[in-house]
Amino acid sequence: MSAMLQTTAADLSDPALSAADLLARTTDAVREAGAALRGRFGEVVAYRTREELMAALAANDDAALAVLRPALTELRPGAGWVEDELDGGALPAGEWWVVDPAEGNVNHLHALPEWAVTATLVRDNRPVLTVVHLALTGETYTALTGAGAHLDGRPLRVSPTEDLGLGIVATSQARPDEDETVVRRVGSSITAMLSDALVVRTAVPATLHLVNVAAGRMDAFWQFAGARADLLPGALLVTEAGGTVSDAQGRPWTPQSAGFLAATPGVHAAAVATLSR
Incomplete structure (x- = not known):
């Protein structure tokens, strides 16, 4: 947590x-x-x-x-x-x-x-x-x-999934006119997840992906940069539903973090490894 x-x-x-x-x-x-x-x-x-x-x-x-x-x-x-x-x-x-x-x-x-x-x-x-x-x-x-x-x-309770290869994961655009470095990082992370996860979804807004993680319908959501209003509601929902919230490298997340990851505990470590490639 x-x-x-x-x-x-x-x-x-x-x-x-x-x-x-x-x-x-x-x-x-x-x-x-x-x-x-x-x-x-x-x-x-x-x-x-x-x-x-x-x-x-x-x-x-x-x-x-x-x-x-x-x-x-x-x-x-x-x-x-x-x-x-x-x-x-x-x-x-x-x-x-x-x-x-x-x-x-x-x-x-x-x-x-x-x-x-x-x-x-x-x-x-x-x-x-x-x-x-x-x-x-x-x-x-x-x-x-x-x-x-x-x-x-x-x-609500997060999914019991323990294999990222069986998981549905998602990401979202952080904001309009995002920095090119962040845009490229998003693109490479999607490519990595396409290799490691079962299904990758990409759409806005972030909160709707996060409520799905909290409800056990999806297994992980990640985003680079992002706004407080995008991430704080879902961070609390996922945590209170038994999920794990961190930055993209698995460190404690704060609104100042450059990355965000919310996942069921069973796939969190694997998601960190994928996003760290």
């Missing part, structure tokens, strides 16, 4: 609000934001320039944030707020809401179903609570440190 993920549900104690109540109310807010985005989903949104694309993405973000920001700020008035879901690296000390109001936003614009709304409460760079809501299916994934990971209240 990554050192940054070691905390307990008791750390969320608040005289006015229990950890379970905080999770429940965060879930309500994320579901409400998902409903707002679902109402905007349907036809492909046409754009001809980068400026038009960015405006369309921002419109979706704003619709969800209009729900999320006031609700989550009321829950933790002293918590900071991460404005840009593409930001990476460490956060200042204290509590922060790391939110992706439209994870997989570009899919939403193209009338593709792979998108979600996420909210993660981070304390001193450790995720302590997360909610991931898939508005089209109605599925809600939640995790609270020390209390497990759940899908609509049902406990």
Whole structure:
């Protein structure tokens, strides 16, 4: 388990609000934001320039944030707020809401179903609570440190797979306009995994691959670089579901790490070996 993920549900104690109540109310807010985005989903949104694309993405973000920001700020008035879901690296000390109001936003614009709304409460760079809501299916994934990971209240457990050659693995683009060195590393890692794993999937967004690892449907997910909002929700879900989270070389992962790997314990070492080639 990554050192940054070691905390307990008791750390969320608040005289006015229990950890379970905080999770429940965060879930309500994320579901409400998902409903707002679902109402905007349907036809492909046409754009001809980068400026038009960015405006369309921002419109979706704003619709969800209009729900999320006031609700989550009321829950933790002293918590900071991460404005840009593409930001990476460490956060200042204290509590922060790391939110992706439209994870997989570009899919939403193209009338593709792979998108979600996420909210993660981070304390001193450790995720302590997360909610991931898939508005089209109605599925809600939640995790609270020390209390497990759940899908609509049902406990999640990672796959028992012990042979990478029998495993389904995935990766994702880290962000638009990624550094060429990272792009080449992603390409070479996919080539390596095509030789070692049963099936390799490549798509955005990262969070939807990670919920599949937590639910035991897939066996590993890796990514180089990446944003906090991409990785923190899934890191907590996978850890609480019994998985292993590290950087791509098997070292403890933090938001400052250059690589990320979440896997079932049975294939983690083999995945590290493949990614280290």
